Amino acid sequence: MYIEQAFKSKNNVWRYILGTIVTIVAMFAGQLPLAIAVIFKIGITGDFSAMDEATMMSALNSNLTFFFLLLSFAIALGALLFLVKNLHRQSLTQLTTSRKKIDWSRFWFSFGLIVILNVTLILVDFFFISPENYVLNFNLIPFLILTAIAIVMVPLQTSFEEYFFRGYLMQGIGIKTGYRWIPLVITSVVFGGLHYWNPEVTQMGDLVMVSYIGTGFMLGIMTLMDEGLELPLGFHAANNLVAALLVTAYWTAFNTESILRDVSSPVAGWDVWVSVLVIYPLILLIYAKKYHWKNWGNRLFGKVERPVVNQTYRGNDIEDLSEIKEDY
Incomplete structure (x- = not known):
């Protein structure tokens, strides 16, 4: 079982508290390069007290801003994996999956499914439903730079x-x-x-939080039902890559040199509930059919129990056959 993989590592409460604090600190530290770049761009004598966040962010070109925004996540990821290995003595495989090795075929299936779904929905809206909401934003050189940054940094x-x-x-x-x-x-x-605190909430209203929290539940259900992170990793990477490369807007967290730009001023409404109550369950159903998910009740609501240590006896000797470490 996926959650039970943590029993194989050093899992004292203080380790998780310390690990969480250090990871959050690393995230904030990762934002310093962006702040430094803005300071140098505007100039040391600039009146920062009179500038809002949007004005400061616009001091850099969109590709550079996009890179620095994602850099903090890359630094935080490095810190987290360092802590998992050295503080918890847990392998990357055990953090990723309950399988003996990471199943990359699951990642790529999930990635491909979400790319096809998102691109199809956007293009249908662009060509048939609301073409007036989009303008062509394609500029070859900035887009190629964006693509290079996105392919490396978005998965991080x-x-x-x-x-x-x-x-x-x-x-x-x-x-x-x-x-x-x-x-x-x-x-x-x-x-x-x-x-x-995403700009989408400012633009669309608090109702859009239903989508964010609903996405969290969908990804969590994927993890528990499939006993690993491969499907959520693929889903999340695909979703954000499409958002960065295909369509952007001034009111989104990813304001990039994408192919299309949404020029509408949307407000969250019934479409939020359609995503959470219709599209997300259909996506889960596809995964469930492909990977034969069963025993939903226990996998989502069951108890987490410490694995039993298996032992065999050879005369007066005891041979421990489990992989559970002595200090779990």
């Missing part, structure tokens, strides 16, 4: 969020509370809640 950003929320916190909270639904709820709500 999405991997950090998955490894931290659906991996590190899911496992840590799960083995300490003893129930699978508790980390599912906590990580999903916190994940969604942290998006409250």
Whole structure:
């Protein structure tokens, strides 16, 4: 079982508290390069007190801003993986999956499915439903630079969020509370809640938080039902890459040199509920059919139990056949 992988590592409560604090500090430290770049661009004598965040961000070109925004996630990911290896003595495989090795075919299936779905929905809207909401934004050189940045940095950003929320916190909270639904709820709500400061919420209203929290629940359900992070990693990377490369808007977190630009001024409405209550369940159904998910009740709401140590006896000797470390 995926959550139970944490029993094979050093899993004291203080280690998870320390690891969480250090990871958050690393995230904030990763924002310093952007602040320094803005300071140098505007000039030391600039009146920063009179500038809002948008004005300061516009001091750099969009590709450079995009790179620095994602850099903080890359630094936080490096810090998290360092802590997992050295503080918890846990392997990357155990943090990623309950399988003996990471199943990359699952990642690529999930990635491909979401790319096809998102691109199809955007193009249908562009050509048939609301063409007036889009303008062509394609500029070859800036787009090629964006593509290079996105291919490298976006998977680092999405991997950090998955490894931290659906991996590190899911496992840590799960083995300490003893129930699978508790980390599912906590990580999903916190994940969604942290998006409250995204510009999309300012533009579309608080109702859009239903989508963010709903996305957290969907990714958490994927993790628990499939006993690993491969599907969420693929989903998240595909979703954000399409958002960065295909369509952007002035009111989105990813304001990039994408192919299309959304010039509408949307407000969250019934479409939010369609995504959470219709599209997300259909996506889960596709995964469930392909990977033969069963026993939903136990996998989502069952107890998290310490694995039993298997032993065989040879005369007076005891041979430990488990992979559980002595200090779990």
